[in-house]
Amino acid sequence: MATVGRSIFRLRHYDCVGFDMDHTLCRYRLGAVFEMEYQALAKYLIEQKGYDVRLRRPLAEDVDFLHKGLVMDVELGNFVKLSAKGQVLRASHGTKPMTTAEITSQYGPLRSNEFLRQMAADPIEATEGPLHRKYRPFKDYFDLPAALMCARIVDLLDYTNGNKPLEKYTFWRDVLCGLVEMFSRDNLKLNIGGYYPKIKRHPELYLQPCGERLKKWLTELKKEKVTFLISGSDPEYVQWVASYCLGTDWRNYFDYIVCASKKPGFFSGERPFQRWNYTNSSGVEDEEMQLDEVLPANSKTIYLRGNWTQLKSSMSWCCGVDHPKFLFFGDHLIQDVLAADVSRLDVVAMVEELAAESHPQKGPPIDGLASYKRWGSFFYDGGFTEINNRQTTVDPFEKMNTLWSNLVRKHARLCVAYIETISDYPSNHEFVTIQNGQNSDKFLGFLPSLPTCLL
Numbered sequence: 001m002a003t004v005g006r007s008i009f010r011l012r013h014y015d016c017v018g019f020d021m022d023h024t025l026c027r028y029r030l031g032a033v034f035e036m037e038y039q040a041l042a043k044y045l046i047e048q049k050g051y052d053v054r055l056r057r058p059l060a061e062d063v064d065f066l067h068k069g070l071v072m073d074v075e076l077g078n079f080v081k082l083s084a085k086g087q088v089l090r091a092s093h094g095t096k097p098m099t100t101a102e103i104t105s106q107y108g109p110l111r112s113n114e115f116l117r118q119m120a121a122d123p124i125e126a127t128e129g130p131l132h133r134k135y136r137p138f139k140d141y142f143d144l145p146a147a148l149m150c151a152r153i154v155d156l157l158d159y160t161n162g163n164k165p166l167e168k169y170t171f172w173r174d175v176l177c178g179l180v181e182m183f184s185r186d187n188l189k190l191n192i193g194g195y196y197p198k199i200k201r202h203p204e205l206y207l208q209p210c211g212e213r214l215k216k217w218l219t220e221l222k223k224e225k226v227t228f229l230i231s232g233s234d235p236e237y238v239q240w241v242a243s244y245c246l247g248t249d250w251r252n253y254f255d256y257i258v259c260a261s262k263k264p265g266f267f268s269g270e271r272p273f274q275r276w277n278y279t280n281s282s283g284v285e286d287e288e289m290q291l292d293e294v295l296p297a298n299s300k301t302i303y304l305r306g307n308w309t310q311l312k313s314s315m316s317w318c319c320g321v322d323h324p325k326f327l328f329f330g331d332h333l334i335q336d337v338l339a340a341d342v343s344r345l346d347v348v349a350m351v352e353e354l355a356a357e358s359h360p361q362k363g364p365p366i367d368g369l370a371s372y373k374r375w376g377s378f379f380y381d382g383g384f385t386e387i388n389n390r391q392t393t394v395d396p397f398e399k400m401n402t403l404w405s406n407l408v409r410k411h412a413r414l415c416v417a418y419i420e421t422i423s424d425y426p427s428n429h430e431f432v433t434i435q436n437g438q439n440s441d442k443f444l445g446f447l448p449s450l451p452t453c454l455l
Helices: 030-049 057-063 100-107 114-121 123-128 143-158 174-183 185-190 196-201 213-222 233-247 308-319 334-344 353-359 403-411
Strands: 007-009 017-021 072-073 078-084 088-093 135-137 226-230 256-259 273-275 302-303 324-331 348-349 415-417 428-433 443-447
Touching: 007 443, 017 057, 030 143, 030 174, 030 196, 057 143, 057 443, 078 143, 088 100, 088 143, 114 135, 123 334, 143 174, 174 196, 185 233, 213 226, 226 308, 226 415, 233 256, 256 308, 334 348, 334 403, 348 403
Parallel strands: 017 226, 017 324, 226 256, 256 302, 324 348, 348 415, 415 443
Antiparallel strands: 007 428, 072 078, 072 135, 078 088, 273 302, 428 443
16 A cells, blocks of 8 residues: 555544434444334335235345445436446346446446436435435435335336336335335324334334443543534434433433434524423424524433534533534434535544444444445445546545445545444544545544455
8 A cells, every 4th residue: 555644533632522313322223123114114105005015025035235325216216326426336227236238228338417426416415405306315224225115116017017117117206205104203202103113112123222331431521522412303202212222311411412403404504493392292382592592501401403503603602612623423424424524523424334344344234134245335336447447546545436435535534333433442542544535635534444345
């Protein structure tokens, strides 16, 4: 390897340290969650929308199809793994892998089009704006089972069409309605539907309690820093999951708690905060706050929605520093990593796939289900050599050519498999990071180690 610069990442460098909740502080038993979500979605589509009962097949029969970050071409029924430049690295039609000839026939000799390039160039706009209706990325573990559901629907529609693709597929709206219904706040409050009753009845099947070392690390961190939680989940769900994973005293780990934050807009918008009213079920409205109001640090208060500018100024007031340094831990590569970095927070990207791809291997990313077997590495794909046929660099970060690993490369300071990978170290530990590109002023580190594909 060529000589590269090195730097030190120090947690003590930061005045304020924040966390996402789901898949960051609170981890899930993903194999069980995927199967449960898939079957709940199948039940909705079959009973409410009249879909084929064969959709009830166990998810595990096609588990190798699951790969975080797949993008569905909604009208063509294709699923693509994208490069950082918006080119198709691998693809399938339904669950059937597409050949090179099939890919180029639909996406041209460069295996791309203006929409895919737009998605790669501006992921926030592409995934929140109108393009989202044409190309739908499955960006996190909550919606990943829906990717397999969509692929199986394509298979069934092709079968009934004489094993030929349709000119246009129109089922996505039904699947989206099923996802919205599954995670609706009304279902959460009433404890109905296919998701919330099951995860509440048997949390041990779906959630992983946090260890004592992580709790001690959070306790020590709060003594030295202003700590905050920013979750996109509804407050009732955060309250329940955090109580199971961190304990009923979970609020004591944070100075500020924000739920239903609607990231990535939280980091760029001006939505007012609300104080969560625990008696909301009896008809009392949540209390809206003024945009110029300082948010008091109080672990007993849960704020809703809001905006980063107001939270940042409130934490600056709280810690007594005019220009504090912020660090945020999050798993969603658009809503947490990209959006936070654009708003000038340093970011630790939580990427569970790293656990399966690092050396020595610490374990597969999803409870024994190796999603990289079919779609290749999350971090690098050398299958389409034409994309990088002029690349001769030995810089490991230059090999991070997938759309999602490129977001890690450009917007994170550390890439960590699990929160315990960093919390097992004392808060004054110094982590070595490597120059992120030969002419870059950015540095990136991996814990527990570099993915083997980048060595």
